[in-house]
Amino acid sequence: MQSATVSRTPSELRQAALDHIFIGMNNHAMLGEEGGPLIVEKGDGIYVWDVDGTRYIDGISGMYFRNVGHGREEIAKAIYEQISDLSANVYASVTPAAVELAAKIAELAPGDLSRTFFCQGGSEANESALKLAQAYHVRMGERGRYKVISRRGSYHGATYGTMWLGEHPGFPRTDYQPKPSSAVHVAAPHFYRCEFNSESPEECGELSALAIEKAILSEGPESVSAVIGEPVTQPMGGVVPPENYWPMVREICDRYGVLLIFDEVITGFGRLGEWFGADVVKTQPDIISFAKGITSGYFPLGGCIGDRRIADAFAGGPEKTWSHMYTYSAHPGGVSAGLKNLEIIEREGLIQNARERGVQMADRLKAMEERFEIIGEARGIGLVQGLEMVEDGESKKSFAPEVGIGMRMTEALKRRGVWIRVGAYILPLSPPLTISASEVDDLCDAVEDSIEEVSAGL
Numbered sequence: 147m148q149s150a151t152v153s154r155t156p157s158e159l160r161q162a163a164l165d166h167i168f169i170g171m172n173n174h175a176m177l178g179e180e181g182g183p184l185i186v187e188k189g190d191g192i193y194v195w196d197v198d199g200t201r202y203i204d205g206i207s208g209m210y211f212r213n214v215g216h217g218r219e220e221i222a223k224a225i226y227e228q229i230s231d232l233s234a235n236v237y238a239s240v241t242p243a244a245v246e247l248a249a250k251i252a253e254l255a256p257g258d259l260s261r262t263f264f265c266q267g268g269s270e271a272n273e274s275a276l277k278l279a280q281a282y283h284v285r286m287g288e289r290g291r292y293k294v295i296s297r298r299g300s301y302h303g304a305t306y307g308t309m310w311l312g313e314h315p316g317f318p319r320t321d322y323q324p325k326p327s328s329a330v331h332v333a334a335p336h337f338y339r340c341e342f343n344s345e346s347p348e349e350c351g352e353l354s355a356l357a358i359e360k361a362i363l364s365e366g367p368e369s370v371s372a373v374i375g376e377p378v379t380q381p382m383g384g385v386v387p388p389e390n391y392w393p394m395v396r397e398i399c400d401r402y403g404v405l406l407i408f409d410e411v412i413t414g415f416g417r418l419g420e421w422f423g424a425d426v427v428k429t430q431p432d433i434i435s436f437a438k439g440i441t442s443g444y445f446p447l448g449g450c451i452g453d454r455r456i457a458d459a460f461a462g463g464p465e466k467t468w469s470h471m472y473t474y475s476a477h478p479g480g481v482s483a484g485l486k487n488l489e490i491i492e493r494e495g496l497i498q499n500a501r502e503r504g505v506q507m508a509d510r511l512k513a514m515e516e517r518f519e520i521i522g523e524a525r526g527i528g529l530v531q532g533l534e535m536v537e538d539g540e541s542k543k544s545f546a547p548e549v550g551i552g553m554r555m556t557e558a559l560k561r562r563g564v565w566i567r568v569g570a571y572i573l574p575l576s577p578p579l580t581i582s583a584s585e586v587d588d589l590c591d592a593v594e595d596s597i598e599e600v601s602a603g604l
């Protein structure tokens with residue numbers, strides 16, 4: 147069911163894709179050997195179809211954004227109707243839909259988070275949050291605060307600034323050296339691979355929080371603007387921090403006048419079984435950045451929301467203005483998609499479904515951890531789950547790159563009708579929040595059979 151403008155056959159499309167598109171994070175020679183990239187043309191619920199008509203379960207919701215599932219005509223219609231009336235903002239204006247959406251986000255967000263800046267995606271959301279934090283400190287008379295503390299293993303974006311946050315091994319920055327002095331990295335609260343060899347999750351949580359305090363002190367508190375982190379970290383495969391971690395980090399930030407930014411680009415809008423990850427980890431941040439799930443990817447939209455204290459810092463004369471914008475901030479198509487998307491999440495009880503299906507999936511994944519030597523740990527909450535694959539369960543040794551464990555697993559899943567591009571050692575699972583109990587079983591059956599096949603072939 148190709149659109150009228152597409153005249154190529156599926157194999158011509160794959161070749162033309164290799165010739166003309168940079169396919170994000172992928173090596174073209176490798177994609178060529180695989181016969182070209184997956185080219186999808188239709189989606190419905192948790193499924194997508196490629197140009198050959200093969201159906202796949204979308205195991206990671208596109209890229210962790212398809213919260214309400216594929217094929218929602220009512221969102222397409224809301225966008226169509228909005229951009230038929232008004233297709234873009236005019237300078238220094240807002241639209242009624244943008245106002246409604248910002249008010250709705252303020253109502254849903256924890257504490258007194260109340261004023262949103264809209265942009266187009268997650269990297270810009272974090273970029274904006276960092277600028278908001280630094281500008282806030284300047285308004286408060288602290289011009290020297292520019293450093294940002296982030297945790298190893300996190301991912302916060304691809305722009306020139308955000309790529310330095312986190313230090314995820316899957317996103318090497320060797321092409322873009324040198325690292326800016328604003329980027330300070332600390333250990334993640336990841337008990338399975340605790341950098342402090344902690345004996346309990348609590349100890350790992352405490353030592354990881356104290357690592358932030360240590361970094362603030364060694365950098366000089368007067369130079370630190372913010373700590374940024376995802377309440378639950380997806381890139382390392384659904385790392386849920388020990389319960390004591392975020393409350394301790396909150397106290398440490400308060401002690402040194404450092405702002406706490408939660409990157410909720412993945413965790414926002416229901417994926418963890420609450421509206422926000424902040425609700426799950428019971429910690430109030432000063433700023434939340436969001437994207438993906440706000441529109442379920444039906445239109446590129448992101449943003450960051452600051453609390454009342456931050457909003458107030460920009461009240462007053464012209465010198466208080468926050469000088470920051472994008473041409474397509476609060477695009478009318480995006481904000482109307484967002485409003486309709488949130489309406490669906492509420493109307494269909496998708497947050498509760500994410501919670502329940504998350505428990506169901508976690509039970510199945512834990513059973514796989516027990517059954518297979520190559521599954522080191524199953525972890526996650528809600529619909530951010532992951533399996534860490536190891537060569538040796540005892541020593542937790544990861545597979546050597548030559549084994550190509552990710553590619554073997556990707557192909558085994560694909561043969562079973564599941565599309566998840568598996569990385570070097572994490573098999574992520576984050577289906578749409580609409581997934582039913584029987585679909586969770588189908589997905590988990592395919593994962594279990596794939597692990598069995600790959601294990602046997604090693």
Ligand SMILES: Cc1ncc(COP(=O)(O)O)c(C=O)c1O
Binds near residue numbers: 303437
């Ligand atoms: C936690 C997190 N933050 C930020 C980003 C960057 O978002 P985008 O790719 O929309 O720029 C991502 C993207 O996957 C993400 O997972």
